[in-house]
Amino acid sequence: MSQIPADLRYTKSHEWMRTLPDGTVEIGITDHAQQSLGDLVFVEVPEAGRRLTAGDACAVVESVKAASDVYSPLTGEVVAGNPGLATQPELINKDPFGEGWILRLKPSGGSAAAESLDAAAYQAVVAAGG
Amino acid sequence: MGKRTALYDLHLAAGARMVDFGGWDMPVGYGSQIEEHHAVRRDAGMFDVSHMCAVDLRGAGVRPLLLRLLANDVGRLVLPGKALYTCMLRPDGGVIDDLIACYLDEKWFRLVVNAGTADKDLAWIKEHAKQIGVAVVPRRDLAIVAVQGPNARAKTIPLLPEACRGAASVLGSFFGASCDEWFVSRTGYTGEDGFEIALPAEAAAGFWDALAAAGVARCGLGARDTLRLEAGMNLYGSDMDETTTPLESGLAWTVVLEGGRDFIGKAALEKQRAAGEAQKLTGLLLLERGVLRSHQKVFSGAGEGEVTSGTYSPTLERSIGLVRLPAAADGTVEVDIRGKRSPARLVKPPFVRNGKPKIEIQSRRPVA
Numbered sequence: 001m002s003q004i005p006a007d008l009r010y011t012k013s014h015e016w017m018r019t020l021p022d023g024t025v026e027i028g029i030t031d032h033a034q035q036s037l038g039d040l041v042f043v044e045v046p047e048a049g050r051r052l053t054a055g056d057a058c059a060v061v062e063s064v065k066a067a068s069d070v071y072s073p074l075t076g077e078v079v080a081g082n083p084g085l086a087t088q089p090e091l092i093n094k095d096p097f098g099e100g101w102i103l104r105l106k107p108s109g110g111s112a113a114a115e116s117l118d119a120a121a122y123q124a125v126v127a128a129g130g
Numbered sequence: 131m132g133k134r135t136a137l138y139d140l141h142l143a144a145g146a147r148m149v150d151f152g153g154w155d156m157p158v159g160y161g162s163q164i165e166e167h168h169a170v171r172r173d174a175g176m177f178d179v180s181h182m183c184a185v186d187l188r189g190a191g192v193r194p195l196l197l198r199l200l201a202n203d204v205g206r207l208v209l210p211g212k213a214l215y216t217c218m219l220r221p222d223g224g225v226i227d228d229l230i231a232c233y234l235d236e237k238w239f240r241l242v243v244n245a246g247t248a249d250k251d252l253a254w255i256k257e258h259a260k261q262i263g264v265a266v267v268p269r270r271d272l273a274i275v276a277v278q279g280p281n282a283r284a285k286t287i288p289l290l291p292e293a294c295r296g297a298a299s300v301l302g303s304f305f306g307a308s309c310d311e312w313f314v315s316r317t318g319y320t321g322e323d324g325f326e327i328a329l330p331a332e333a334a335a336g337f338w339d340a341l342a343a344a345g346v347a348r349c350g351l352g353a354r355d356t357l358r359l360e361a362g363m364n365l366y367g368s369d370m371d372e373t374t375t376p377l378e379s380g381l382a383w384t385v386v387l388e389g390g391r392d393f394i395g396k397a398a399l400e401k402q403r404a405a406g407e408a409q410k411l412t413g414l415l416l417l418e419r420g421v422l423r424s425h426q427k428v429f430s431g432a433g434e435g436e437v438t439s440g441t442y443s444p445t446l447e448r449s450i451g452l453v454r455l456p457a458a459a460d461g462t463v464e465v466d467i468r469g470k471r472s473p474a475r476l477v478k479p480p481f482v483r484n485g486k487p488k489i490e491i492q493s494r495r496p497v498a
Contacts (some may be wrong), residue, residue: 038352039164041442041449042419060468062421064163064356064442067468086419093162 002031002126005097010122011073012130016097017116020104024079028101029061029070029092032126037063040089045081046103052076059102061092073116076107131155135180136273136331137338144348151351152246154181159350167356167444169347170320171485174279174286176338176346177354181245184269184313184328185252191262192239196231198393199258201376203386207233211305213315216384217376218251219395223402224372225379227251228364230317232306240306240313242274242326244366272313273334277346278324278357280485283316286325289340290314298325319354321361321483356441359450362413362479368424369411369438369452377402378454380411380479407457411438413479414451415489420467422451422474427466430459430476437465445482446491452479 004010009017014033018026034040042062052058052072059070059081081103084091092100117125132155141148146157157178159166169175187195196204202216213232217225227247232240243251248268256266277286287299290312297307298314303323306315313328329337342348355365362380364370370379377385377399387400414437416422422440433456440451453476455463464471477489 038159039162042421044419062442064421064444065158065352067421067423 002035003097004030004032004119004123004126006119008097009073009116009118010125011071011116012125013071014130015070015073017073018097024104024106025074025076026101026104027070027073028096030122031096034093034096034100037061037065037068039064040092043085043089043092043102045085046078048078048080050078052078052105061089061102070102072105074105074107076105079104079106133181135178136334137178137180140335140338141178146348146350149351152181152244154245156181157348157350159352160348163350163352163356164444166347166349166353170279170322170349170353170357171445171482172280174277174282174324174346175349175353176341177276177278177349177351178273178338179276179326180273180331180334182274183243183245183248183251184272184274185241185243185255186267186269187239187241187255187259187264188237188267189259189262189264190237191264192237193233195259195262195264196239197391199255200231201385201393201395201399202231203389203391204231204233204239205391206386207231209233209305210235211301211307213304213306213317217370217381218254219376219393219399220372221394221398223375223377223395223398225366225370225374225376226254226372228366228370228381230315232315234306234308242328246367269328271331272328273331274326274328275334275338275341276318276320276324276326277341278318278320278322280323282322282324282346285344285346286327286341289337289344290327301325319361319363320357321363321480322357322485356444359439359441359452360443360445360480360482362452362481364411364452365439374454375399375402375407378407378409378411378457380452409435409454410457410459411452411454412459413477413481413489414440414453414463414465415446415475415477415481415491416449416451416465417462417473417475417492420472421449422465422467424451428453428455428463428474429466429471430455430463431461432456432458435459443481445485446487446489448491450481
């Protein structure tokens, strides 16, 4: 059974979002996603300054089994990619909602996550085998 | 729904993630694939490989039959219990399957063939066997458990039926022994020491639980794939198939062309050898971050090729693979990984054997 913290927002493609006090948004992949991928061995994070449009592929997470794209749920500018993932991709397996964050983004004005889900709605996506 | 082995319920109870493999519902892993991999390299792990098919061939004509059907030379199997790895070929030299053949006595050989090819293998073998009166008996009544790793034999022997323990403890590498409806062979697909044990399906669950209680780690097909690839062992259907010959699949060492023996596919292989093989299968070590995957394009000075198997090597902490390239390719090549060309070095497999790296690893280039 995977964890789905109640205080985060989610996407159907298994990213999570956490709004930080300074208004930037931290983004990662969910516990369900890391369980499906298995042991991660390589993560490519975006560089600071890169501009993203909601839906853009913004990172690559690669496990022993397969490579997957991570999609930005928001439009905005990358503030930071998680530097720890270059040498410790397994942080995503160990702590997907904490130390395993992938990027921080400064959203463009008014670009609320159009189709973001709350925890209950995301739980339904996972339960339906999404 | 796929076919199920005798251990299916135990896999589910242990939290296995199940996948289809050759028409069978098989465990790909029980948790961390990398931990399962290390368990085999450092201690002992076990695999349910009951999807593979043991086939008994019985009759006075069995050795002549296999001398003709197999590219390796069963004439070399002199001591009872001795086994060899071989390809079975089409007349044009394409590989029908790769298999293990074990000599038990002059009227009995046992083969173990791949799951996905078992039906066509049996049809092919039967067609030739009926001409010389050899009975072909697939043993779907047996489960097969592989126990692999430096401590595998020591942990397994006390759990075998008493009648098997003596024989199992003195088995040489690539020997098998039949005892009490069980069949123990010192073979494997991981590059480590260990056993593959064929046993009555009804005894499989008890044996599996006893191994688990003895500290043998449950391992899935995911770890089996990273282990075999580190060991430089081919996977049928990925690294060779009916469109490739053993000579262009890194398997020339399993083919005996010398001597007067005629086998199916020999003429085609002799012709290919005389002309010089156009392509070869060799090992690949990725020099940067990323992971090699099958079907990625590879560019060498001698022309293009393709990754046939690729993965992350938990032992080397690098990505490794097998690649089919023009025979003259050498040195450093480039691999198209998700649209970007990454440098990789051609190396001679195996990558790892008996827990030890067998290739030289330079420090990785800095990430761009």
